[in-house]
Amino acid sequence: xxxxxxxxxxxxxxxxxxxxxxxxxxxxxxxxxxxxxxxxxxxxxxxxxxxxxxxxxxxxxxxxxxxxxxxxxxxxxxxxxxxxxxxxxxxxxxxxxxxxxxxxxxxxxxxxxxxxxxxxxxxxxxxxxxxxxxxxxxxxxxxxxxxxxxxxxxxxxxxxxxxxxxxxxxxxxxxxxxxxxxxxxxxxxxxxxxxxxxxxxxxxxxxxxxxxxxxxxxxxxxxxxxxxxxxxxxxxxxxxxxxxxxxxxxxxxxxxxxxxxxxxxxxxxxxxxxxxxxxxxxxxxxxxxxxxxxxxxxxxxxxxxxxxxxxxxxxxxxxxxxxxxxxxxxxxxxxxxxxxxxxxxxxxxxxxxxxxxxxxxxxxxxxxxxxxxxxxxxxxxxxxxxxxxxxxxxxxxxxxxxxxxxxxxxxxxxxxxxxxxxxxxxxxxxxxxxxxxxxxxxxxxxxxxxxxxxxxxxxxxxxxxxxxxxxxxxxxxxxxxxxxxxxxxxxxxxxxxxxxxxxxxxxxxxxxxxxxxxxxxxxxxxxxxxx
Numbered sequence: 001x002x003x004x005x006x007x008x009x010x011x012x013x014x015x016x017x018x019x020x021x022x023x024x025x026x027x028x029x030x031x032x033x034x035x036x037x038x039x040x041x042x043x044x045x046x047x048x049x050x051x052x053x054x055x056x057x058x059x060x061x062x063x064x065x066x067x068x069x070x071x072x073x074x075x076x077x078x079x080x081x082x083x084x085x086x087x088x089x090x091x092x093x094x095x096x097x098x099x100x101x102x103x104x105x106x107x108x109x110x111x112x113x114x115x116x117x118x119x120x121x122x123x124x125x126x127x128x129x130x131x132x133x134x135x136x137x138x139x140x141x142x143x144x145x146x147x148x149x150x151x152x153x154x155x156x157x158x159x160x161x162x163x164x165x166x167x168x169x170x171x172x173x174x175x176x177x178x179x180x181x182x183x184x185x186x187x188x189x190x191x192x193x194x195x196x197x198x199x200x201x202x203x204x205x206x207x208x209x210x211x212x213x214x215x216x217x218x219x220x221x222x223x224x225x226x227x228x229x230x231x232x233x234x235x236x237x238x239x240x241x242x243x244x245x246x247x248x249x250x251x252x253x254x255x256x257x258x259x260x261x262x263x264x265x266x267x268x269x270x271x272x273x274x275x276x277x278x279x280x281x282x283x284x285x286x287x288x289x290x291x292x293x294x295x296x297x298x299x300x301x302x303x304x305x306x307x308x309x310x311x312x313x314x315x316x317x318x319x320x321x322x323x324x325x326x327x328x329x330x331x332x333x334x335x336x337x338x339x340x341x342x343x344x345x346x347x348x349x350x351x352x353x354x355x356x357x358x359x360x361x362x363x364x365x366x367x368x369x370x371x372x373x374x375x376x377x378x379x380x381x382x383x384x385x386x387x388x389x390x391x392x393x394x395x396x397x398x399x400x401x402x403x404x405x406x407x408x409x410x411x412x413x414x415x416x417x418x419x420x421x422x423x424x425x426x427x428x429x430x431x432x433x434x435x436x437x438x439x440x441x442x443x444x445x446x447x448x449x450x451x452x453x454x455x456x457x458x459x460x461x462x463x464x465x466x467x468x469x470x471x472x473x474x475x476x477x478x479x480x481x482x483x484x485x486x487x488x489x490x491x492x493x494x495x496x497x498x499x500x501x502x503x504x505x506x507x508x509x510x511x512x513x514x515x516x517x518x519x520x521x522x523x524x525x526x527x528x529x530x531x
Contacts, residue, residue, distance in 0.1 A: 219397030
């Protein structure tokens with residue numbers, strides 16, 4: 001017996017007319033057919049739909065706005081990360097967007113975020129293109145049939161062809177992303193980059209979960225061992241977060257966004273949005289094998305006269321991506337929920353070669369390094385960079401924090417104390433000298449250190465304190481030479497090592513002082529003692 005056709009939900013609350021052509025809750029196959037019909041993309045030889053996102057191949061942070069009203073005026077961390085827009089300008093954009101869509105074919109999808117139902121929010125995603133709707137299907141949590149059609153808590157409207165008028169709409173350019181926490185809507189226009197949809201909801205959860213649910217929202221990957229021990233991996237681009245959290249001996253909870261609630265860690269998403277640059281089956285087999293029918297490839301290039309993807313070709317962008325449901329990963333855990341973490345890893349690629357390869361943090365140090373979110377960009381990673389540059393991204397996700405970083409750090413501290421979690425700072429960068437002189441720490445050593453931490457083999461008393469950073473360094477670790485564990489011993493010149501170490505320590509302190517103004521004084525004073 002065939003399933004009863006789904007009834008199109010009432011879109012009256014969006015001022016969308018009854019005569020609008022609505023494609024509701026299409027299956028991946030139907031969406032791919034629509035995308036091909038609309039000439040939005042083509043099928044790669046793997047079966048994945050390959051599309052181009054147009055002018056924008058990444059997020060546009062300077063064009064992300066939050067409506068400033070009674071809900072947000074005194075709570076949001078306003079500045080260059082969270083830019084104000086008035087309720088009147090939002091209403092104006094909303095009216096213009098819905099009017100623009102009223103004579104278009106649109107794609108409507110009901111879904112949700114947060115695998116733990118105690119924290120779940122329902123979402124309706126309305127898109128101008130079929131591929132954007134396929135992205136929403138892959139990245140958000142796919143509801144049961146009985147849960148469809150109900151008016152959602154949050155609505156996203158994404159129309160790449162709709163352009164704002166900066167002179168009258170309050171935007172900087174023709175493209176924009178606007179979050180309205182009072183009306184629970186996100187408007188995205190002028191850009192076809194799907195990451196704006198994903199990160200829009202992440203920003204929403206970063207606001208409502210800490211404020212209203214006492215839940216820590218986290219930009220991290222997470223996995224769980226055979227004994228049910230949860231591990232969390234924080235890290236900025238280039239630190240090895242994806243590589244180190246992908247462990248065949250452990251099951252994947254999620255690769256990017258999670259919440260830490262009262263008694264669980266849970267994935268916000270129902271899928272993964274992985275980078276594809278230089279992807280090979282040997283290096284990243286899980287991601288490579290997930291690129292099949294139903295997956296969405298963005299801004300890739302093909303080998304000439306074929307439909308085979310050339311993952312090394314970055315003519316369009318270095319930010320080539322693939323979006324796929326999490327069940328495309330063989331060892332993913334479903335539903336994506338586990339217990340509170342036993343171990344947390346802060347990953348940093350220190351190009352100055354002075355941080356220990358692994359060190360154990362107390363609660364105050366964990367809060368400090370969480371707020372710092374340190375790594376280093378090295379020469380060749382971006383145009384104009386000729387020597388290592390410090391990068392600090394608060395809570396390892398500054399671009400997505402509606403609240404001041406201190407709010408998240410305080411929540412982290414509360415949970416660490418309540419559950420006695422092990423926190424580790426892991427340097428995946430250089431040793432024996434700075435970038436260009438020293439060598440990058442062997443991946444095999446880093447894996448051995450993380451394995452030792454996860455297995456409890458670093459739960460011994462043989463530690464010493466670093467003279468500059470006050471970090472506790474293990475003296476021994478299975479499968480790692482002792483001299484590797486103390487970075488000062490890998491440098492030929494001890495004096496040069498400590499000069500560089502104090503230079504980095506001063507940078508930590510200066511970065512933290514910049515957060516002082518809106519940071520609670522007690523937290524600030526305690527953390528600053530660690531510098």
